[in-house]
Amino acid sequence: MNEGSEAKEELRRGLEGVLAAETRIGYVNGSDGKLFYRGYEINSLVEQSNYEEVSYLLLYGHLPKRGEYEEYVKRLREEMPLPDEVLSLIKNIGGRTHPMSALRTVISYLSVLDSMESDSSTKNQERIGISLIARMPSIVGAIHRVYSGKEIIKPDPELGYASNFFYMSTGARPDPVESKIMDTALIIHADHGMNASTFSALVTISTMADMYSAITSAIGTLKGPLHGGANERALKMIQSVGRPENAEKVLKVMTDKGERVMGFGHRVYKVYDPRAKILKRYAEYFAERKGNETFKTAQIIEELMINKYGERGIFPNVDFYSGMIYDAMGFRTEIFTPIFATGRISGWVARALEYSTENRLFRPKALYVGEKGPRKYIPIQDRD
Ligand SMILES: CC(=O)SCCNC(=O)CCNC(=O)[C@H](O)C(C)(C)COP(=O)(O)OP(=O)(O)OC[C@H]1O[C@@H](n2cnc3c(N)ncnc32)[C@H](O)[C@@H]1OP(=O)(O)O
Numbered sequence: 001m002n003e004g005s006e007a008k009e010e011l012r013r014g015l016e017g018v019l020a021a022e023t024r025i026g027y028v029n030g031s032d033g034k035l036f037y038r039g040y041e042i043n044s045l046v047e048q049s050n051y052e053e054v055s056y057l058l059l060y061g062h063l064p065k066r067g068e069y070e071e072y073v074k075r076l077r078e079e080m081p082l083p084d085e086v087l088s089l090i091k092n093i094g095g096r097t098h099p100m101s102a103l104r105t106v107i108s109y110l111s112v113l114d115s116m117e118s119d120s121s122t123k124n125q126e127r128i129g130i131s132l133i134a135r136m137p138s139i140v141g142a143i144h145r146v147y148s149g150k151e152i153i154k155p156d157p158e159l160g161y162a163s164n165f166f167y168m169s170t171g172a173r174p175d176p177v178e179s180k181i182m183d184t185a186l187i188i189h190a191d192h193g194m195n196a197s198t199f200s201a202l203v204t205i206s207t208m209a210d211m212y213s214a215i216t217s218a219i220g221t222l223k224g225p226l227h228g229g230a231n232e233r234a235l236k237m238i239q240s241v242g243r244p245e246n247a248e249k250v251l252k253v254m255t256d257k258g259e260r261v262m263g264f265g266h267r268v269y270k271v272y273d274p275r276a277k278i279l280k281r282y283a284e285y286f287a288e289r290k291g292n293e294t295f296k297t298a299q300i301i302e303e304l305m306i307n308k309y310g311e312r313g314i315f316p317n318v319d320f321y322s323g324m325i326y327d328a329m330g331f332r333t334e335i336f337t338p339i340f341a342t343g344r345i346s347g348w349v350a351r352a353l354e355y356s357t358e359n360r361l362f363r364p365k366a367l368y369v370g371e372k373g374p375r376k377y378i379p380i381q382d383r384d
């Protein structure tokens, strides 16, 4: 039985394969393992662009001309510093909760400081969206510092978006390679079709709620281990395997128990995730430089998983190698998913704005499989 209708309709668990909106922002080709933003393939953006430009591209549909670029970067730079109330909130939260919960709380709190919060005009939603894009690195950086028992660092106006994020998080200015890797990580996380957190943002914006609420919903959704939360768990899993020669035995125990191996599998990609390919190269770079065994262990896990599940379309996803890179650059494990959110903020905002211009309330139906009724109401004193 369906809500509102008895008609036989197909139930699509997890909305798998359901087309829920039109978009011009990005395209995931799951069978060939390719990802495009506004028609540009991700590899070409990683090689030639930077996060600020990609953010503009996602929002406005074209690569910015010099003047547009400079204006956008100036706006981000001006909005990057955090109000004192926000810094106090981050300090008050301290290390008491997971950084993703802290991030969700801080984004929600920003609305308290904005008297225009509830104006749902496109212009105002865009204003809020850009201010959130600008502030994300400062917020996540500050959360990382406080969570690690360190002083918060203010943004350096001389640094670009990714380098500033690295600096505010780790306390060190990145070398050119670290800066490139940070920028790449943010670019490849910036957008990804109708993923769960983006969908969550769209559901919220479709009610004509404000951009703060949409991004708060998205962050709450990204946190889960089946989505962005897998990056933290993937590295923990690799570390718990330890030496490469342990991998086979540990994986067998996990898969025999039916446990999911974090960082593998994807609803859309049935081949190697193109983002994981890019990240794997950087993980290897750090492994060669720092000489640790984690990368070797990860490679063995990848090999074993592909041998076992490759035919079923299960390959490493973006969350498998990212943690290793963040770890090598000095980020704590608990901040890996907030780093994902720092990249994804541009995609969330762009897609929420796009959806709201041709808005239709999201409201699917559930197939009712409960008691048919009508049941007779029994007063509490007569129930046994
Ligand atoms: C940024 C991102 O969000 S990328 C995804 C990050 N998440 C993870 O890495 C968590 C681990 N991966 C998974 O749980 C899944 O692959 C998902 C949820 C990401 C996508 O999977 P879905 O398309 O929904 O497939 P579903 O969950 O139905 O799994 C299909 C089958 O593959 C198996 N499978 C899928 N992923 C894995 C995995 N990582 N390890 C072991 N088995 C897996 C399932 O057990 C299931 O097997 P069954 O048919 O025998 O029951």
Ligand SMILES: O=C([O-])CC(=O)C(=O)O
Pocket: 191, 192, 193, 194, 195, 196, 266, 267, 268, 317, 318
């Ligand atoms: O597309 C998805 O379902 C998950 C994903 O890879 C992402 O959000 O980056």
